[in-house]
Amino acid sequence: MHDSSIFNIRIDFEKSKGSYIFDKNTGHAYLDFFGLYASLPLGYNHPIFQTKEFLAESSRLASIKIPNCEIISDEAQSFLKEFSGHPSMKHFKYFHFSCTGALAIEAAIKIAIDKKSTSKPCIISLKESFHGINSYGGFVTDRFYPASLRLEGLPDFGWPKIHNPKIVYRNGEIDKQKTDESLAQFLKEFEACIKKFGAENIPAFLVEPIQATYGDSYFPQGFFTKSRELCDKYNICLIFDEIQTGFGATGKMWYFEHFGIIPDIVAFGKKTQVSGVMAKAAYGKTFETPIRLEVTWDGSLLDMVRCKYILQAYKKYNILENAIARGKEIVKGLKELSALKNLRATGLLVAFDFESAVERDDVFKTAVQKRLICNKTRDRSIRLRPNLNLNAKEAQEAVSIFQDIYAHRGVR
Missing domain, CATH: 3.90.1150.10 (Aspartate Aminotransferase, domain 1)
Structure with a gap:
């Protein structure tokens, strides 16, 4: 281990x-400054975790792990109310929780596929992207080192990974010409995917708004604007993987708040403790069948309780x-x-x-x-x-x- x-x-x-x-x-x-792989929101032994309320609530749950998909609890409902009620979640109607980030990515992709209703789904992601190594997360992750050590020889469905239009630096400054050329190459390859696979077979475009695992590669504002326009034009779901950038890491709850582009689905994890997705109202088809995304452990109740108190600490401190x-x-x-x-x-x-x-x-x-x-x-x-x-x-x-x-x- x-x-x-x-x-x-x-x-x-x-x-x-x-x-x-x-x-x-x-x-x-x-x-x-490692932060437990960027999953540590408040440091060690924060005062919020020394309160009588947290200690009592967490101790009640420590001896039993319940399947949240089947057994109702006041604690889970209290968490959902606080989490979904946060002002930064106002764009989203549906929430699903999972035990790790890669399964959150899988849920996001399944929700997008359900809405598109195609038998030949093709998910577009970017080169140098990392979305986990399990199941659908592994299919959309690029095989760069060291992710390749965990994915080499495993299938990826042949889903396209297109040019990454990250900001290009020269002598410590942004090279605008090279960055613009890179964005143009991305647009060209996106349109090529539409031509090759057909828009009707592309349920989603999946993006890390900052490519963290590859080394914090940033994108220009124009990338987000064009991505939203393309997804609207071709009826494609825009999914942001905010597992590393979300929940306050950038000084806002979600990185997308910095540039005013609202994705259709957001995957979250790490600092939230419990992973999951939140989706706009238009993506409700999956949720019409309650068991569609369910597994035994749809997130840990202890993680949910910890997340609830983290949210309280964000406000209080x-x-x-x-x-x-x-x-x-x-x-x-x-x-x-x-x-x-x-x-x-x-x-x-x-x-x-x-x-x-x-x-x-x-x-x-x-x-x-x-x-x-x-x-x-x-x-x-x-x-x-x-x-x-x-x-x-x-x-x-x-x-x-x-x-x-x-x-x-x-x-x-």
Whole structure:
């Protein structure tokens, strides 16, 4: 179970606090900018989880895991009311919950297929995308390293993965000409899919609004505008995979709120604790048959309760505002390091590149030695994924570690 561990940390649940994970193996606390694969919304032992209400509610549920599809509970209904009632969910009528992100992607695709009613469904996704490795999630995920290690030799239905029109950088600045050319190539390949498969056989276009696993690849505003226009034109469902970008990571509950394009279905997970989808009213066909998406464990009730209290903490402690402020502080500090290339961030989703994989690996290794853990990705990138309750002192500590690493290298 632990053979793939990067950090070999044996967590002490009681001693871990705030943004620090305490390691029993070394007896040290590490500043956690890894964030349990970006799934840690409030840090360790947040006060909201010390309240009498949370402790009583969670202890009632700890000894029994019920199938939510069959057994009704006050706790599940209370969670659904709070979750679906959040102002950021106002565009969506239907909600379904699952035990992991890849199954949320599968549910989203099935909902889109049901609406299209085609016997030859073809889902369009993008190159360099990651949507999980299980079932339909694996079919739409591109086979880049290291996802290829988990998907090599497994089928993908032959569904098209078209050009990724990510923002292109040159000397640390956005190369507008190359970015525009890339967007034009995407549009060309999208239209080619329409011609090849027929719009009537394409239920959905699936997008990570920031391609997180590939290294935080961003898209220009025009990509989202054109995607919405194309999906409306050809009656195709626009699905956003917000499993990594959603639930406050960017300073808004959902990344799509930053650019005013509303998807038809959103898949969520990680920071929400329980994964799932939310769909617009037009996508109700699936929900007319209550068992259509159901499995035994449609999400854990304990995860739902934890999510409910996280939502309460977001409001009580101004968590989204904090994410924006801390993100700006981190970016301001890291901008002083010219060795870090293509620094990009929204809220507390932060990433940067290096000149080489050797430099990246050395900086990563040194950061861990200085008791900062983060997430290296692709060939020469690092992603920072702190929790959203990060305080100013912790943010500055992380910046100072990177500054110290380069000070010892004689580089700024």
